[in-house]
Amino acid sequence: xxxxxxxxxxxxVFEEAPVELRCNYSSSVSVYLFWxxxxxxxGLQLLLKYLSGSTLVESINGFEAExxxxxxxxxxxxxxxxxxxxxxxxxxxxxxxxxxxxxxGTGTRLQVFP
Amino acid sequence: xxxxxxxxxxxxxxxxxxxxxxxxxxxxxxxxxWYRQTLGxxxxxxxxxxxxxxxxxxxxxxxxxxAERPKGSFSTLEIQRTEQGDSAMYxxxxxxxxxxxxxxxxFGPGTRLTVL
Numbered sequence: 240x241x242x243x244x245x246x247x248x249x250x251x252v253f254e255e256a257p258v259e260l261r262c263n264y265s266s267s268v269s270v271y272l273f274w275x276x277x278x279x280x281x282g283l284q285l286l287l288k289y290l291s292g293s294t295l296v297e298s299i300n301g302f303e304a305e306x307x308x309x310x311x312x313x314x315x316x317x318x319x320x321x322x323x324x325x326x327x328x329x330x331x332x333x334x335x336x337x338x339x340x341x342x343x344g345t346g347t348r349l350q351v352f353p
Numbered sequence: 354x355x356x357x358x359x360x361x362x363x364x365x366x367x368x369x370x371x372x373x374x375x376x377x378x379x380x381x382x383x384x385x386x387w388y389r390q391t392l393g394x395x396x397x398x399x400x401x402x403x404x405x406x407x408x409x410x411x412x413x414x415x416x417x418x419x420a421e422r423p424k425g426s427f428s429t430l431e432i433q434r435t436e437q438g439d440s441a442m443y444x445x446x447x448x449x450x451x452x453x454x455x456x457x458x459x460f461g462p463g464t465r466l467t468v469l
Contacts, residue, residue, distance in 0.1 A: 243395075245395075248393075275460075281462065282357075282444070282460045282461055282462040283396070283444070283446075283460040284460070285457050285458075285459075288457065329396070331395070339384070339448065339450060339456070339458070340386065340398040340401055340409065341386075341388075341396070341398065341446075341458060342398070343396050344395050345393065345394055346393075346394070346395050
């Protein structure tokens with residue numbers, strides 16, 4: 240069975256500072272990895288995903304994540320955050336198969352202060 | 354493409370009552386998922402449809418829960434004899450999948466259930 244661990248429940252940072260949100264997964268088979276973002280009072284939105292190929296994936300708003308198979312990690316990074324990045328971030332994993340059901344971590348609350 | 358919609362957005366009910374939620378997926382999507390999210394937790398998988406067939410149910414889905422997708426389009430999730438522990442956000446997602454690829458799941462805004 241797969242599982243996802245997000246060790247940091249909250250990450251407070253000042254605007255324009257760099258940030259890293261950690262995600263580790265456990266699986267005995269090959270995985271696909273996702274980061275979803277949930278802004279206040281909104282639904283989950285896909286931020287970025289790793290399916291295959293380059294281990295570094297990027298989003299359109301400056302976030303990036305790197306798939307590290309040896310460390311079973313998929314940490315999310317941004318070199319300079321904005322107030323508007325304040326949200327809940329969820330890491331998720333699925334395996335190639337018939338269902339594609341997502342297994343989510345418990346989430347990390349990113350709070351950006353001015 | 355109007356996105357995934359869910360109705361109602363909020364539902365308050367008394368313990369023991371039955372409730373039904375509706376999900377309308379993105380029109381051409383053949384897969385539909387239900388998840389449940391409680392406070393401080395990530396979403397947890399409940400069940401999955403490929404077209405009209407319900408192909409997997411989580412152990413979280415007790416006998417009081419039933420889901421349907423009668424024509425392979427919209428889906429309903431019914432909870433009978435609600436309990437306070439059923440209070441949660443119920444999320445619906447849809448995707449277009451084939452050839453064994455893993456495709457992006459698009460989530461609706463959710464239905465927040467409060468059981469008093």
